[in-house]
Amino acid sequence: MAARLAIAAVALALCASIAPSKAAEEPAPATTQELVQLETDRHDRMTVPVTIGEHGPYDFLIDTGSERTVLSxxxxxxxxxAISGNAVIVGVAGSIPVEVVDLDELTFGRRTYYGINAPLLEDEHIGADGIVGLDSLQQQRVVFDFAKNHMYVDESAKRTSLKGFAIVVQARRRSGQLIMTNASVDGVPTDIVIDTGSDGSIGNLALQKALSRSRNPKTTSLYSVTGQIVSADLGFARMVDIDGMRLHNTVLAYADAPAFHRLGLVKRPALLMGMTQLRMFRRVAIDFAARRVLFDVPINIAGLNNGGRPF
Known part of the structure; x- marks a missing residue:
């Protein structure tokens, strides 16, 4: 098994408080909402067509674990x-200095963003033509509809209601990152970050130690968009619990990844939740401005606790 984590410049960690909420109502048609057709790359990550000025379309990854929009x-x-500056990119396997270019205009769906400073990475390491990061998603509500293979983008301020999301996690935000802290892995309290740029889920060493896993585990390699590789131990979690919502039988990779250090997630058990787990849901919505994550839970895939909230 090989895991790939696509993190560009990882933002600082935030503390999150999570509270249950009732399912929302059926949305009325809204002109502010738009649909973007998703594709999947060879690592089962999501890509969308992006144009840069009059150039394109290009295939960009949608990566909620990346602070910056990146260009190959x-x-x-x-x-x-022309090169306009320099930056340092922190990925799962290390950090590297990179060059930066200015993008006057970047468009996906009907939304256009101006004046983006995009770090440059090699396309063979990205696995795509670029990455749509958090700098292009702030103040938006992004809905990943895995059943229909669509992504919906809506301005969060419009507050378009959403039906069918039985689990609503409220969080605080820092530097664009949302971290769910009312979660646990096999009973161990764990901070969880949603990372749509990774195909698998990666735990830090604090989580591995807390779970007291085998000292001689099988190993794998994690491939970063920086082109670097880090060794990781393979593990298995019987249950991942997020505010009473339970995922069973989850394969994890454990690594002392620089991304955890950058996020401030070293001492407390933490997990980067990737696409393998996210695709277990019908839909996942991330409302950046409202600081909440919503889950549409399919029957017989994920369970709820004894609180009896419907799904």
């Missing part, structure tokens, strides 16, 4: 973009 060096060279 191959596309930047083909467009003749």
């Amino acid at each position: 060096r191959k596309i930047a060279t083909a467009m003749g973009l």
